[in-house]
Amino acid sequence: MATINGDAELIVAEAKEEEEAIHDGGSWLRAVVLGASNGLVSTASLMLGISAARPPDKRTVLLSGLAGLVTDACSMAIGEYISIHV
Helix, strand or coil: CHHHHHHHHHHHHHHHHHHHHHHHHHHHHHHHHHHHHHHHHHHHHHHHHHHHHCCCCHHHHHHHHHHHHHHHHHHHHHHHHHHHHC
């Protein structure tokens, strides 16, 4: 009876490992989609705000958009790393 119970526990443990592996494989796609949508919205908002404040200065608007993209990418990468590894 102990062997059957031990085998059942082993099968359950293996099933849990397989399920976790399946879920971990799709988490990167979710992170990419959410990160991209977050980045688009925040960068567009930043550029609209800058262009409303200084309409004739296209260089400032583009530079602020580039700076916003870089900071958003760093922020999302650090947040993702912390959520997974810490």
